Amino acid sequence: MSALELPSRIPPHNLDAERAVLGAILLEGREALPRVVEVLRPPDFYTEAHRSIYYAMQNLFDRGEPVDLLTLQEELRRTDQLPLVGGPAALALLVEQGSVAAYLTSYTAIVRDMAVLRELIQTSTHIITQAFDAKEDVQTLVDDAERRIFSLAERRLEGSAVPVKSILNDTFKYIERLYERQEHVTGVPTGLNKLDEMTAGLQPSDLILIAGRPSMGKAQPLDAKVRTIDGWKRMGDLRLGDELASPDGRRSRVRGIFPQGVQEIYRVTFSDGRSTECTADHLWLVHYRSWPEPRTLTTEQVKTLLGRVRYRHRLWIDTPSGDYGCDDVLPVDPWLLGALLGDAKLSGSSLIFSTAQQEMLERVQARAGQAYALRAAGGYDWRIVQAAGAHPPGRMGVAPNGLMDALRSLGLWGIRSDEKFIPDAYLNASREARLELLRGLMDTDGGVERWGTARFCSTSERLATNVAGLVRSLGGWCSLRPRKTPTYTYRGERKTGRPAFVCTIHHPDPKSIVHLSAKRDRALTAPRRRWRPVFTAIERVRTAEAQCIAVTHPSGLYVTDDYVVTHNTAFALSIAQHVGIKLHMKILFLSLEMSSQQLVQRMLSSEGRVDSLSVRTGRLQAQDWHRLTSAAGRLSEAPIFIDDSPGLSVLEVRAKARRMKSEHGLDLIVIDYIQLMRGRANIDNRQQEISEISRSLPRRQHPAPQRPSRVRDRRHAGVPDRWATRADQQPGRHRAGSLRDVRGWQDRRRQE
Structure with missing residues (x-):
């Protein structure tokens, strides 16, 4: 045949x-x-x-x-x-x-x-x-x-209408069992007490919808700045797919944009002067010395805590690692540009650099290259000229100084010392280039006190502001303040000098921000204490249009104004972790977004009560290793099964669930998240595709198992705002249960 x-x-x-x-x-x-x-x-x-x-x-x-x-x-x-x-x-x-x-x-x-x-x-x-x-x-x-x-x-109908009389017997038996238990949580507890009070736990055969409003997360005004991979961008100018800077250097893109309309805007200020604007519902990953792990709090909640003495000036956020930026070729070596901004005259007919340090002269010569030479100009001044001279053989006329031309193209030639600044191309460069730029600035106009504190001083307020942003972009802490304006007497007349601006710098690796050996010797090997951005003030400043974004980074973090890190939570993962570890129920976690390693890393951080950023960056203390080891032991005994296959269809989800049920048993399914599931290929409208997937998931669940069969994590990524906020309005009729917005429920309850 x-x-x-x-x-x-x-x-x-x-x-x-x-x-x-x-x-x-x-x-x-x-x-x-x-x-x-x-x-x-x-x-x-x-x-x-x-x-x-x-x-x-x-x-x-x-x-x-x-x-x-x-x-x-x-x-x-x-x-x-x-x-x-x-x-x-x-x-x-x-x-x-x-x-x-x-x-x-x-x-x-x-x-x-x-x-x-x-x-x-x-x-x-x-x-x-x-x-x-x-x-x-x-x-x-x-x-x-x-x-x-x-x-x-x-295609066939599963059943038909039955009289209430035939259902009453089973219903009364179920109510009697609940009465005998004498417990408020009749289903599977999630580990979140307030949520369990509202839902009585996850009920058998329910398909639960976890669908918070987009505004419950990262709403900021449209003119707030967000750090992309190659520079700052207004919140209102972001587009889907834009690549963003992330706190730990991993790739991150915008996967959802959700306008929020007119909102009350708050300015949040930190201890080193950095600040940003956001709404009252904006989420922060907040640390406190007595908390075993950081907590996710809204701006409004942080403001309430700052009103209490015990929390005042004691709540802080993480800093970014700075592992982002462009790898484009720069016209001037980053360290050399920093040194020229510090101790060079950037005007006149020649480029003059001033220093009394032989080590500095050697480094300038090495960074400038063999095409340039240093010629003494009197005192501590040195001209940086072309090694072949201004009239090289075989060339008609004067050969321009390439270094001066490069400075001119950057807008740095012909300016006074109080007009200096760092070009955007260098502020947006790679981490190594930015670090070299900071080293050049610190080797010239910077200093290290005998007790180890690093400072930078300049008469240019713009340059000092740039340096503060540069330090913060490298994961450091930097405050900026004007120094008392000096006075002097000239020909018997009292005169006022130029104002100066001082940056006080604290970096996790103090020796890494200087090259000059004398300053490097005074720098601390490790900071005596970790300087972090501490909340100092939260005040309402205006009313403006706002929007929130969803990012692809596993942590949900992105970097906003002044290198402030914001946060988003993994709600469904915490529920699955509690059910698996505490209740030892068999869980199938289908992760269509994050890899299995990333999920386990987050569970280790949560279960071990170790700062998640420390885990991601590897900056762990001795006690952190003990906590992680203990958490790993508990996780290894939990019957949690993770499948990180991307782009699953409903049929594939069912096949995986059936296999899990037959091989290990199955109590709970978590899908993270439904927008990444694959529907029919011939549906052009994404809303219709999501609607079909949503309708298909609850089918064939009856007779109900003894445990909840599915939990659906439907966040707002990649879905129009009207779709996310209405929480599947059209297909929602068929669901056995739906949790839409916990905060909205609590607000209505208070009003009633």
Whole structure:
């Protein structure tokens, strides 16, 4: 038999069962037909005659007419179908072969099963033919096959309406069991007390929707700045797919943008002067010395804590690692540019650098390259000139100084010392380039006190502000303040000098920010204490348009104004972790976004109560290792199974769940998150695709298992705002349970 040949066999059918069903309808009339209509359609009958008879019965029923031998015969005659079915004699034979009402359900099921088998054969034949022809993309063929099989399995109605009387007995037994338990949480506790009070736990067979409003997260005004991979960008100018800077250097993109309308805006200020603006619902990952782990708090909650003495000037946030920036070729070596901004005259006919340190001269020469030479200009001044001279052999006229031309292209030539600044190309450069730039600045206009504190001083306020931002972009702490303006006497007249601005710098690795050996020797090997951005003030400043964004970074963190780090939580993961570790229930966690290693890393951090940023960056203390080891032991015993396969379809989710159920047992399924699931390939509208996936997930859950069968984490990524905030408004009717917005529920409860 060839690949496309099929056995020459008659398709499955049972004519006796079909005649019994049609005859029973003629005998019982309108009382029997509704029970059959819920199960059978006209195409489910094998012969054309039986299909025509059943279709005529449905027409009579729809018009409210009686369904008997006479009315059916007249209906078929009116539609010219009577000869096709065999005439009045064939109809009379159906009455003779009709079954009694007691067997109608059984005969109907036989007809339906035969129809399903025929459709399965037809669908399989189509799939085989398409696979051999292979005229379309393979993935398209797989999607089409999946859709056909899935629609075949789901085409029939699962059940029909039943009287309340038949349900009361089981319901009372269930209530009696709950009464005997004497517990408020009747389902599986999530570990979140307030949530359990509202929902009584996760109930058997529920499909739970975790859908917080987009504003519950990262809402900021449209003019707030967000750090992208190659510079700052206004919040209102962000687009889907924009690559953002992240706290630990891993790739991060904008995957959702959600306008929030007009909101009250608060300015949040930190101990080193950095600040940003956000809404009252904006989330922060906040540390406190007595907390075993950082807490996720809103701006409003942080403001409340700052009103208490014990928390005042004691709450802080993480700093970014600074592992981001462009690797573009820069016109001037970063260290050399920093040194020139510190101790060079950037105007006149020549480039003059001033220093009394031989080490500095050697480093300037090395960074400038062999094309340039240092010529003494009197005192501590040195001209940086071309080694071949201004009139090299074979060239007509004067050869321009390439270094001066580069400074001119950066806008740094022809300016006074109080007008100096750092070009954007260097502020947005790679971490190593920015660190070298800071070293050049510190080796010249910077200093290290004998007790180890680093400072930078400049008469240019713009340059000092740039240095503060530069330090913060490298994970450091930097405050900026004006120094007392000096006065002096000139020719008997009292004069006021130029104001100066001082940056006080604290970095996790103090020796890394200087090259000059004298300053490096005074720098601390490690800071005596860790300087962090501490909350100092939160005040309402204005009302403005705001929006929030969703990012692809596993932590949900991104960097905003003045290198302030913001946060987003993994709510569903914390529930799964509690159910698996504390209750030892079997959990299948389907992660379509994060890798299994990233998920386990977050669970280790949470269970071990270790700062998640410390885990991601590897900056761990001795006690952290002990906590992580203990957490690893508890996690290894938890029956949590993680599958990080991307782009799963509903059919694949069901297959994985069935396999898990048969091999290990299954109490809870978490899908993180539904927008990354794959729907039918021929649906162009993403909302319709998500709607179909949402409708498909709860199917075939009954009879209900003893534990919750699914939890769905539906966050707002990649979905229009109206879709995310309404929390699946259209397909939500079929759900057994839905948790939309905990905070909104609490607000309404307080008002009531």
